[in-house]
Amino acid sequence: MSLLQVEKMTHYFGGLRAVHNYDLQIEPGQIRGLIGPNGAGKTTIFNLITGIHQPTEGSVRLGSENLVGLQPHQIASAGLGRTFQNLLLWRHMNVLEHVIMSQYSKMTYGLAGAFFGTTKRKRQEAEAEDKAYGLLELVGISDLAHENVLNLPYGAQRRVEMARALAIEPKILFLDEPTAGMNPEELIQMMEIIRQVHKEFGLAIFLIEHRLKVVMELCEKIQTLVFGEVIAEGTPEEIQNDSRVIDAYLGKEAID
Ligand SMILES: Nc1ncnc2c1ncn2[C@@H]1O[C@H](COP(=O)(O)OP(=O)(O)O)[C@@H](O)[C@H]1O
Numbered sequence: 001m002s003l004l005q006v007e008k009m010t011h012y013f014g015g016l017r018a019v020h021n022y023d024l025q026i027e028p029g030q031i032r033g034l035i036g037p038n039g040a041g042k043t044t045i046f047n048l049i050t051g052i053h054q055p056t057e058g059s060v061r062l063g064s065e066n067l068v069g070l071q072p073h074q075i076a077s078a079g080l081g082r083t084f085q086n087l088l089l090w091r092h093m094n095v096l097e098h099v100i101m102s103q104y105s106k107m108t109y110g111l112a113g114a115f116f117g118t119t120k121r122k123r124q125e126a127e128a129e130d131k132a133y134g135l136l137e138l139v140g141i142s143d144l145a146h147e148n149v150l151n152l153p154y155g156a157q158r159r160v161e162m163a164r165a166l167a168i169e170p171k172i173l174f175l176d177e178p179t180a181g182m183n184p185e186e187l188i189q190m191m192e193i194i195r196q197v198h199k200e201f202g203l204a205i206f207l208i209e210h211r212l213k214v215v216m217e218l219c220e221k222i223q224t225l226v227f228g229e230v231i232a233e234g235t236p237e238e239i240q241n242d243s244r245v246i247d248a249y250l251g252k253e254a255i256d
Pocket residue numbers: 013016018036037038039040041042043044045
């Protein structure tokens with residue numbers, strides 16, 4: 001059985017068909033990519049699978065669990081972590097608190113513990129803090145743990161989002177344009193972090209990217225989406241040489 005299985009997923013925004021008959025199967029540990037022009041429906045696919053929007057039709061399963069109809073936090077608990085194209089960070093929290101907070105759903109000290117400061121609560125919070133530091137180290141920003149997220153450069157904010165998504169211990173991680181707005185140096189660092197995260201946790205990764213270099217280098221298999229439909233699916237090499245992809249999207253200059 002695939003780790004993630006999407007079948008015939010379709011979504012309308014009013015009269016606009018944003019996604020049509022979309023199929024996807026991701027195996028454990030795979031890195032997969034989704035490319036396509038602006039407005040093709042890529043973020044909508046993430047939002048449908050992660051419970052932000054409900055599909056008009058179709059099925060989504062993570063392992064044996066049906067995800068359609070679940071709330072985003074339930075889908076996260078089922079093992080699906082994600083980052084957002086437009087960063088979702090809280091202005092009043094520092095970097096460390098962001099990563100600690102996303103672990104709260106996994107803590108088990110209960111209501112009494114929350115009020116009376118039990119030993120169990122203290123131990124779990126200390127563990128959560130240790131884990132958060134470890135994740136911040138992995139994404140290369142442990143020295144910024146006590147900074148307010150809003151004071152950080154964009155590249156570092158993206159890393160906070162990544163550490164936060166990893167804190168829920170996902171089986172699969174969705175990254176929506178993780179290199180958006182980055183300069184070439186930050187881009188290379190982010191690719192290295194994605195490789196590192198993949199190696200360390202062995203999780204599956206599903207990546208939306210605008211920059212072809214990133215998907216071509218990281219992904220085993222890539223889907224190309226145009227007007228909400230997959231027009232080609234294959235290895236980086238197959239995608240680069242697919243005439244439908246070149247006509248519809250890549251153009252000549254985009255492949256380098
Ligand atoms: N919440 C929404 N309400 C209405 N239309 C939307 C919404 N989100 C996206 N769309 C439309 O759906 C289409 C696909 O958008 P999106 O998934 O963001 O594309 P991409 O991520 O590939 O750039 C676009 O035409 C966009 O305007």
